[in-house]
Amino acid sequence: xxxxxxxxxxxxxxxxxxxACAHCGLDLHYLDALPLCPACRxxxxxxxxxxxxxxxxxLEAGGxxxxxxxxxxxxxxxxxxxxxxxxxxxxxLVHAFKYGAREDxxxxxxxxxxxxxxxxxxxxxxxxxxxxxxxPAKARQRGFNQAELLAAALAARSNLFHxxxxxxxxKNTPSxxxxxxxxxRTNMAEAFRVEKPELVRGRRILLVDDVATTLATLxxxxxxxxxxxxxxxxxxxLAREP
Numbered sequence: 001x002x003x004x005x006x007x008x009x010x011x012x013x014x015x016x017x018x019x020a021c022a023h024c025g026l027d028l029h030y031l032d033a034l035p036l037c038p039a040c041r042x043x044x045x046x047x048x049x050x051x052x053x054x055x056x057x058x059l060e061a062g063g064x065x066x067x068x069x070x071x072x073x074x075x076x077x078x079x080x081x082x083x084x085x086x087x088x089x090x091x092x093l094v095h096a097f098k099y100g101a102r103e104d105x106x107x108x109x110x111x112x113x114x115x116x117x118x119x120x121x122x123x124x125x126x127x128x129x130x131x132x133x134x135x136p137a138k139a140r141q142r143g144f145n146q147a148e149l150l151a152a153a154l155a156a157r158s159n160l161f162h163x164x165x166x167x168x169x170x171k172n173t174p175s176x177x178x179x180x181x182x183x184x185r186t187n188m189a190e191a192f193r194v195e196k197p198e199l200v201r202g203r204r205i206l207l208v209d210d211v212a213t214t215l216a217t218l219x220x221x222x223x224x225x226x227x228x229x230x231x232x233x234x235x236x237x238l239a240r241e242p
Contacts, residue, residue: 022102023092035093035105045085046116047240055215056080058242076222077207077215078232081123082240083116086211090239094210098146106146109210109238110153117158117236126206126234129155130163132221133192135172150238151208160206166199167192167221188220194228201229212237 019028021037028037036044050059052066056079059066069075084090097105117123131151139145148164155162171191194200205225207218212235222233 022096023089040089043089045087047082056082076219078234080235081120082237083113084239086239086241106149106153110150113154113238114157126204128163128203129160129206129208130166132209133169135169137172147209163199166196167194188216192221192224194224197228200225202231204232205230207235209237211239213241
């Protein structure tokens with residue numbers, strides 16, 4: 001098909017079904033396939049260079065470790081990194097993805113994660129990736145697992161081996177949103193089970209999820225993977241709550 005006809009087709013489709021920025025609602029240009037307007041895309045905040053070397057939490061005053069990671073106590077997660085800070089623009093995009101049935105956003109978001117991955121050479125030894133699983137009841141309600149979509153798309157773009165269904169969520173935990181850090185850890189106790197230890201044993205595994213807050217969910221899953229024989233477990237998320 002000729003470029004002029006393709007361009008005309010995009011214009012007609014946008015006239016019939018206009019697209020708006022996922023954050024500010026501004027009409028998007030008919031040739032712009034991205035989900036945010038230029039201003040909102042420019043407002044996305046990459047994880048700053050000043051971040052905790054262990055958990056990836058942004059640090060305002062510098063230093064190597066955040067308060068919780070000082071002292072070097074052993075943790076299931078070897079390290080955690082994120083592509084972006086979870087600011088309002090990204091929050092709108094993630095909410096559209098998870099709760100607005102926008103499965104089509106997985107490719108765009110994974111592409112952004114792939115581009116940011118180059119900033120974190122410390123994650124290079126992790127050749128296998130696995131998504132944080134959803135409980136079957138929540139998966140049926142939502143229709144998909146957003147972490148699984150991100151992991152699959154990231155693996156395809158980053159030459160990672162995607163470990164599908166290596167673990168399962170066996171405890172339908174309540175939302176973590178309103179819980180304290182301590183209660184989040186209690187909430188996640190015994191929430192996961194490794195279903196396919198043969199996929200895990202002896203491997204360095206990168207856990208993939210959309211947003212990291214206290215890391216309670218990621219640490220609970222990492223602990224189960226280590227018990228099943230994983231050599232090391234790290235985490236890489238789209239966003240990190242500051």
